[in-house]
Amino acid sequence: MTEKDVIIIGGGPAGLCAAKILADQAVSVLLIDRDHHLGGQLIKQTHKFFGSEKQYAKNRGFEIAEILIKDIRDKPNVTTLLGATVAGVYHDHVISAVKDEKYLKYRAKAFIIATGASEKALAFENNDLPGIYGAGAIQTLMNLYGIIPEDEVLMVGSGNIGLIVSYQLLQAGVKVKGIIEALPVIGGYKVHATKLKRLGVPFYMQHTVKRAIGKETLEAVEIVRLTDDFKEIAAETKIIKTKALCIAVGLSPSSQLLGMMDVAMKYVKELGGLVPVLNETNQTSDPHIFACGDVSGIEEASAAMMNGYIAGLGALKQLGRAHPRHDELLHMYHHELELLRHSSYGEKTLAGLKKLGGGPYAN
């Protein structure tokens, strides 16, 4: 069994920033990711990021991943384990990870869980037809492997992911047949919506997918108009021919490992689902376990980075090796989070955190 001071599970923006804080201190760190590369969802993001310089704003997502990876790559105290899935977590602070069909065992004094989120699905007739994708799959195909899914795609969901992936599809030369949205208002940043609109992409507001049509693969999609209280108006349907449908209807925290760890959790709709209760250093009810990023509530990557730094600071303190600038940095990262949440989009997160309780949000 290998022993480490801190094990970070998940190498996306949150996990990488946690590692970055720890990398400069005299602690041993193991960063595990089930994928074969670090960066999480950042590596598929070809758009420029919002925020400020502290979140590397105006760099593209994949460039931010490169910056963060470079910061920890040559640190002798940080080891990475890629292509490994953490499958078991035990009460004596031991975890087992599966790599190359072998179980590897590790023990650590502190754990940082940064496992991110998974995509929500949408239930409709024939939703298993080939040609129906999640937005993450399309981004992986297109932006990681350079493969376009089809020459035309219909998007479901006008949140930031739906809007950004639609723009990326256009950049790849794919026709975007339209964007379907159940709500009467566009969910994501309006600047993303205006970019699509000025290129002629139609928005079907207050619509949802009724059924997918096709024999062996997707040929068309029937959409139906919704009332303000989301009831289908049977007489108002429309058939849109398309070879691919992309589902981008939101994310839910991948909190299964935290569930195994018996930490206090709550279902908070505003945060995307089941999330851990955290204190001001992102510490769970088990003092050895910290959480950051989408697993502790769905937000933008910029907020995940700030929470990663905070969890790193928390883990150092738990080890009795508090960062020399602990108070100052903690205050700074919380201030950045406050700024990032200071918008109509942040209100939902703030409401969720208030419901969740704990940490600096208890009041």
Add this chain to the structure above:
Amino acid sequence: MLIKTGVPTKEMVAEKFPSEEALKKPKAILECYEAIPCNPCATSCPFGAIVIEDGMTSIPSLLAEKCTGCGQCVVACPGLAITVAQIVNHKVLFKIPYEFTPYPRKGEIWKGLNRRGEIICEAEIQNVIANINAKTALVTVIIDRVHLYDFATIKQL
């Protein structure tokens, strides 16, 4: 309107433009309608011409007299929401961000689109700067002045 259709109203657009007198020199049009926490426009401006109150949580405003129309903010804005406009007699020169390949080439005639994606005019490509700030090209086009408040982007036909 904007939140339902992705298209700002004429009034919303007009408010973002400096006076036509001021536009005899090139000025940035900050078409940012929504306060999202973001500030690369302000931090990229070499002349301190873009102000965001509270650092990054409000909508940016332009100090038109300080703006030289250099276009740094056009390629810095993550929302591709900034252009530079200059009125020259009966024409307007627009500097716009462009992120599709192939890039236009100087001298070509492309189509000008409005904010709904409808073709409204011809757009003569006057200049293309392809390599500043990570892959967003800065394209200068010339269009008829009557389209000043309608022109949004270009498309090759």
